[in-house]
Amino acid sequence: MWWFKKKKITNQEQMFVGYWIFDYLDDGILVIDQKNRVFLANFKAAEYLRIKKEDLIGKSILELNKYLNLRDLAVLSQVRIRKEERKEKIKPRDNFFLEAKFIPLKTQEEEVKNILIILYDITREVLTEKAKSEFIRLSTHQLWTPASGIKWSLKMLLNEELGELNNKQKELLKEIYEANEREIKLIGDLLTVAEIESGNVISEVSLLNIEEIIQSAINDCEKMAIKKGVKIIFREPKERIPKVMVDEEKIKMAIRNIIDNAIRYNKSSKGIVEVGLERREKEIRIEISDNGLGIPYEEQRKVFSKFFRGKNILQIDTTGSGLGLYIAKSIIEAHNGRIWFESEENKGTTFYFTLPIKKKFGEFLSSKFY
Numbered sequence: 346m347w348w349f350k351k352k353k354i355t356n357q358e359q360m361f362v363g364y365w366i367f368d369y370l371d372d373g374i375l376v377i378d379q380k381n382r383v384f385l386a387n388f389k390a391a392e393y394l395r396i397k398k399e400d401l402i403g404k405s406i407l408e409l410n411k412y413l414n415l416r417d418l419a420v421l422s423q424v425r426i427r428k429e430e431r432k433e434k435i436k437p438r439d440n441f442f443l444e445a446k447f448i449p450l451k452t453q454e455e456e457v458k459n460i461l462i463i464l465y466d467i468t469r470e471v472l473t474e475k476a477k478s479e480f481i482r483l484s485t486h487q488l489w490t491p492a493s494g495i496k497w498s499l500k501m502l503l504n505e506e507l508g509e510l511n512n513k514q515k516e517l518l519k520e521i522y523e524a525n526e527r528e529i530k531l532i533g534d535l536l537t538v539a540e541i542e543s544g545n546v547i548s549e550v551s552l553l554n555i556e557e558i559i560q561s562a563i564n565d566c567e568k569m570a571i572k573k574g575v576k577i578i579f580r581e582p583k584e585r586i587p588k589v590m591v592d593e594e595k596i597k598m599a600i601r602n603i604i605d606n607a608i609r610y611n612k613s614s615k616g617i618v619e620v621g622l623e624r625r626e627k628e629i630r631i632e633i634s635d636n637g638l639g640i641p642y643e644e645q646r647k648v649f650s651k652f653f654r655g656k657n658i659l660q661i662d663t664t665g666s667g668l669g670l671y672i673a674k675s676i677i678e679a680h681n682g683r684i685w686f687e688s689e690e691n692k693g694t695t696f697y698f699t700l701p702i703k704k705k706f707g708e709f710l711s712s713k714f715y
Contacts, residue, residue, distance in 0.1 A: 367387055368387045368388050369387075369388065369389075370387055370389060371389065372389060372463050372464060372465055372466075373387065373389040373390030373391075373392075373393045373394075373443070373462075373463070373464030373465075374386065374387045374389070374390055374461070374462070374463060374464070375390050375401070375409075375461075375462040375464070376450075376459055376460070376461055376462070377406065377421060377459060377460045377461075377462065378458070378459055379458050379459070380405075381405055381406040381421055382403055382404065382405050382406075383401050383402055383403065383404050383409060384402065384403070384459075385402075386398055386401040386402060389464070390464055393437065393443060393464050393466065394412035394413065394437060395412065395437075395438075396412055406418060406421060412437060413435055413437060413445070414435055414436055414437050414438075415433065415435055415445070416433065416435070417433070420433060420447060421447070421460055424447045424448075424449050424457070424460055425449065425457045425460070428449050428451065428455070428457055429449070430446065430447060430448050430449070431446075431447045432444060432445070432446050432447070433445045433447070434467070434471075440468065440472070441468050442466075442467050442468045442471040442472075443464045443465060443466060443467065444464070444465045444467045445462055445463070445464055445465075446462070446463040446464075446465070447460055447461075447462055448460065448461040448462075448463065474542055475542070475543060477542075478538070478539040478542040478543050479539070479543070481535050481536075481538065481539045482536060482539035482540075482543075485532045485535045485536050485539070486536070488528075488532050489529075489532050489533075489536070492525060492528055492529050492532060493529065495525050496522070496525055496526070496529060499518060499521060499522040499525060500522070502518055503515065503518050503519065503522060530666070531666050534666050534668040534669070534672065535666075535668070537598070537668075537672050538651065538668060538671070538672065541672065541675045541676075541679075546595065546675055546676060546679035547592040547595055547676075547679050547680070548592060548594075548595075549592055549593075549594075550590050550591060550592050551590070551591075551593070552588045552589070552590055553588055553589065553590075553591055553593055554586075554588055555586060555588070555589050555591070555596075555622065555629060555631075555700065556581075556582070556586055556622060558591070558593060558596060558597050558600065559579065559600055559620060559622060559631065560579065561597060562597050562600040562601040562604060563577055563579055563604065563620060565597075565601055566601060566604045566605055566608055569605070569608055569609070570608050570618070573608055573609070573611065573613065573616065574612075574613055574614040574615070574616060575608045575611045575612070575616035575617065575618055576616070576617050576618070577604070577608075577618045577619075577620065578617065578618070578619045578620070579619075579620045580619060580620065580621040580622070581622075582621075582622045582623055582624070583623070584623075584624060586622060586623075586624055586629055587624070587629075587702050589629060589700050589701075589702060590680075591680055591700065592676075592680070595676045595679075596676060596677075596680065596700075598672065598673075598676065599672065599673040599676040599677055599698075600631070600633075600673075602669035602670065602672055602673045603633045603669075603670070603673055603696050603698075604618060604620065604633055605669060606669055606670065607633055607634070607635035607637065607694070607696075608635075610635070610637045610638045610658055611635050611636065611637035611638075612636065612637060616635065616636060616637060617635065617636050618633065618634070618635045619632075619633070619634045619635075620632070620633050621633075621634075624702075625699070627701060627702055628682075628699045628700060628701050628702055629699065629700050629702060630697060630698070630699050631697070631698055631699075631700075632695060632696070632697050633695070633696045634693065634694070634695035634696075635693050635694055635695075636692070636693040637693050637694065638655075638657050638658060638690070638691065638693075639657075639688045639689050639690040639691055639692050639693055639694055640655055640686075640688040640690065640694055641655060641656065641657060641690050642690070644656065645686075645688060648670055648686065649670050649671055649674045649684075650671065651667065651668060651671045652666070652667040652668065652671075653667045653670070653671075654667040657690065673698075677698045677700070680700055680701075681700075681701050682698055682699045682700045682701065683698065683699050684696065684697070684698040684699075685697055685698075
């Protein structure tokens, strides 16, 4: 290694070392110019895409996409405009998955001329996760049938269809019934997670009135709100809200999960949950706020993680699964929406999410979802 110990290295030698390191990096590297053409690539990128390195140079994003299989061809434009990094999971071919990281290369004037694409091989992680999801799906399906059978048997007993019950028997059966209901909900959540992780987030989409879906989700949560002593207020929009292209069942589930949390972790009396809806240029925005426990600042980054439950919540309620917000976020993002929140401990939380306005079914298909 005497060569690297030299006190002075010429520019030509530095360039040689730089290109040598670049070419033999473990991750794939592509650099895209202002005309959206590849002007730099390394051997690993060529290996991942099964194309000769010299054949990569000069290819446009359209030509490159035959090998990359990007879902959203507008990603380069979005990175240039927003000047922010973006990640995409892509599947160039069967049983091979890459994570593509798009990094804007800014000039001193903060102008984005070139874009760096780093390709990471995530095949092992994806296939492992798929195997886990399949195991969860199969095992929860096996649990669903007996749990549902127990539910209806308990219902018959509680309704005294098989004979009269005394108060102690009724109370015990009611506790068992509620515990079984929680188990059924957990099984349902796990099945939904398995669907999400297998890529089947959305099944049927149609042009629908989002206001009606929100109202239906509120109605589903009304019984729990009354029991908890929480009032739900729906602030009707000031202007007509256009229809949106959504999977009705899934988007209703996402809204219901957020409202459910807002009720469950609210004050035991005088709690308020407000739901608002408004149009904002090319999207609609839904806002769900409460005056409840709030989320501790140090835990806010974990809110959308699977099985997350705040320390302050665990002190008063140990029955939740911690999957509701993970499911909501996955569903909303599958609709090309965004979700975020503001929260202060002991003062409450407000969740916001958006859905794009799509006038035609084709516009929905040409977007990120497929």
